[in-house]
Amino acid sequence: MNAPAPSAVALKNVAxxxxxxxxxxxxALEDFDLSIAPGEFMAVVGPTGCGxxxxxxxxxxxxxxxxxxxxxxxxxxxxxxxxxxxVFQQDAVFPWRDVLGNVMAGPLFRGVPKxxxxxxxxxxxxxxxxxxxxxxxxxxxxxxxRKRVALAQTFINNPQVLLMDEPFSALDVQTxxxxxxxxxxLWAQAKSAVLFVTHDLDEAILLAxxxxxxxxxxxxxxxxxxxxxxxxxxxxxLRYDERFIAIARKISDDLREEVLRARAGH
Amino acid sequence: xxxxxxTAPLAADGRIETAVQRLRRxxxxxxxxxxxxxxxxxxxxxxxxxxxxxxxxxxxQPSGIVTKLIDWTENGTSIGPLWKQxxxxxxxxxxxxxxxxxxxxxxxxxxxxxxxxxxVFSIYIKVANSIPRVVLGSIFIVALGLGAASKIALAxxxxxxxxxxxxxxxxxxxxxxxxxxxxxxxxxxxxMTRAVVLPSALSWILASLHVSFGFALVGAIVGEFLGxxxxxxxxxxxxxxxxxxxxxxAAMIVIAIVALLAEWILTMIENRLxxxxxxxxxxx
Numbered sequence: 001m002n003a004p005a006p007s008a009v010a011l012k013n014v015a016x017x018x019x020x021x022x023x024x025x026x027x028a029l030e031d032f033d034l035s036i037a038p039g040e041f042m043a044v045v046g047p048t049g050c051g052x053x054x055x056x057x058x059x060x061x062x063x064x065x066x067x068x069x070x071x072x073x074x075x076x077x078x079x080x081x082x083x084x085x086x087v088f089q090q091d092a093v094f095p096w097r098d099v100l101g102n103v104m105a106g107p108l109f110r111g112v113p114k115x116x117x118x119x120x121x122x123x124x125x126x127x128x129x130x131x132x133x134x135x136x137x138x139x140x141x142x143x144x145x146r147k148r149v150a151l152a153q154t155f156i157n158n159p160q161v162l163l164m165d166e167p168f169s170a171l172d173v174q175t176x177x178x179x180x181x182x183x184x185x186l187w188a189q190a191k192s193a194v195l196f197v198t199h200d201l202d203e204a205i206l207l208a209x210x211x212x213x214x215x216x217x218x219x220x221x222x223x224x225x226x227x228x229x230x231x232x233x234x235x236x237x238l239r240y241d242e243r244f245i246a247i248a249r250k251i252s253d254d255l256r257e258e259v260l261r262a263r264a265g266h
Numbered sequence: 267x268x269x270x271x272x273t274a275p276l277a278a279d280g281r282i283e284t285a286v287q288r289l290r291r292x293x294x295x296x297x298x299x300x301x302x303x304x305x306x307x308x309x310x311x312x313x314x315x316x317x318x319x320x321x322x323x324x325x326x327q328p329s330g331i332v333t334k335l336i337d338w339t340e341n342g343t344s345i346g347p348l349w350k351q352x353x354x355x356x357x358x359x360x361x362x363x364x365x366x367x368x369x370x371x372x373x374x375x376x377x378x379x380x381x382x383x384x385x386v387f388s389i390y391i392k393v394a395n396s397i398p399r400v401v402l403g404s405i406f407i408v409a410l411g412l413g414a415a416s417k418i419a420l421a422x423x424x425x426x427x428x429x430x431x432x433x434x435x436x437x438x439x440x441x442x443x444x445x446x447x448x449x450x451x452x453x454x455x456x457x458m459t460r461a462v463v464l465p466s467a468l469s470w471i472l473a474s475l476h477v478s479f480g481f482a483l484v485g486a487i488v489g490e491f492l493g494x495x496x497x498x499x500x501x502x503x504x505x506x507x508x509x510x511x512x513x514x515x516a517a518m519i520v521i522a523i524v525a526l527l528a529e530w531i532l533t534m535i536e537n538r539l540x541x542x543x544x545x546x547x548x549x550x
Binding site: 060062080082084085086088090091092093094095096097098105106109110137138139140153154157 | 449465
């Protein structure tokens with residue numbers, strides 16, 4: 001609190017409440033404090049339905065908080081910001097566009113000339129390993145390949161802040177591991193600040209610099225754990241490392257407490 | 267486990283072969299049965315007339331209808347050449363269809379995208395939609411005269427509401443994730459409409475176009491019934507006036523052929539526009 005360090009994303013005392021159809025006020029977030037440094041990989045874990053996605057929506061500018069302040073690089077969020085990228089849990093690639101059209105959508109929306117956007121998009125398609133699939137439509141691709149399209153679509157805009165909402169939760173275990181590997185490589189080059197929401201604690205520890213555990217609804221940050229595992233990390237073997245196991249045990253005690261409380265409350 | 271996977275492809279091949287054969291045999295059977303039903307119905311009708319069970323004065327006669335059609339194509343109808351009548355009706359229905367669906371799509375998207383517009387106008391659209399629209403035909407004839415304009419206006423009104431309702435619904439059903447994604451990727455409101463909302467509403471809109479060409483045809487023909495100088499509707503009205511049941515049926519067949527052709531063209535356009543969709547139609 002004393003020396004204000006530069007932050008890519010900061011939430012201070014944020015509250016987000018919904019009015020339910022029956023007229024009750026449902027509080028998703030209360031007194032929510034979280035700060036992410038530029039280039040930092042932050043993972044957020046918490047019980048299901050605790051308001052993790054709500055947090056991302058606030059940072060992305062898709063929703064407004066009822067209290068507190070959300071800032072991007074120390075300026076308040078007033079709407080959708082060009083420096084932000086978002087990877088969704090469900091498929092959010094455009095089904096009527098082929099891979100190339102999907103990847104070049106961002107630059108085109110942002111006014112980049114078509115030939116330049118296409119050249120950049122082709123480059124990104126190669127980078128995520130989809131060369132040869134430029135003219136395939138999403139329904140012709142596997143779930144993992146669609147996620148690669150989503151990653152290329154997001155990274156092509158050079159986001160300084162990358163928000164990820166359980167992006168790999170729908171994938172099978174093997175594909176998920178590959179995608180985690182891929183994400184770490186892309187992130188190492190892009191150097192963006194990442195806020196990665198997941199319910200999978202192992203995933204959080206494997207990927208992140210710090211892991212924040214949330215409480216049940218209304219969500220607060222219960223604890224933040226620094227993951228001092230060296231990089232580059234090998235996703236496939238790291239989970240059998242003793243240091244990994246020690247960290248996982250510590251955080252999972254924290255998390256289990258909240259999951260149990262969430263279950264008791266419902 | 268491994269052994270079954272080694273032998274499985276061979277066994278599957280044989281099974282696929284027979285499955286294809288079975289499918290083909292099934293299709294042939296369906297075709298034969300369809301023809302049988304047609305022959306039975308038409309034949310029954312014809313024989314019914316010849317045996318005196320069905321009165322051809324009221325219900326016509328298949329051979330009489332065919333003779334009528336030949337007569338019309340060779341010598342023209344009582345109100346002029348057959349082709350002219352067909353063309354007039356196609357022109358009226360087609361123009362009404364194009365104008366009505368364009369208006370429906372525009373209004374549907376505008377109201378679907380703008381909450382205030384939709385709150386203000388939804389009530390009027392509901393009211394207008396509850397009026398039996400064919401009744402408006404009389405007003406159009408009075409206001410726009412006996413020419414094509416009144417029939418086009420009626421066809422427009424018939425088409426508009428169907429297309430509007432579907433376009434509106436299609437816009438409202440657009441995937442929230444896709445919209446959020448496009449917004450974050452940097453789409454402006456107009457880009458959003460073009461790149462996300464319109465394509466996702468397209469399958470809804472195309473579905474309504476299938477139905478609404480039929481409505482446009484109804485609009486044009488009813489308009490011609492009510493008052494016209496030419497067209498298939500007038501041809502039917504004239505045949506009715508002279509108690510010519512065969513003439514009514516003959517005109518009906520011509521109209522059915524026009525409708526089927528339009529349906530075929532629309533299906534082609536639809537397949538063209540929706541290539542990105544996974545193949546769901548396996549039959550036929």
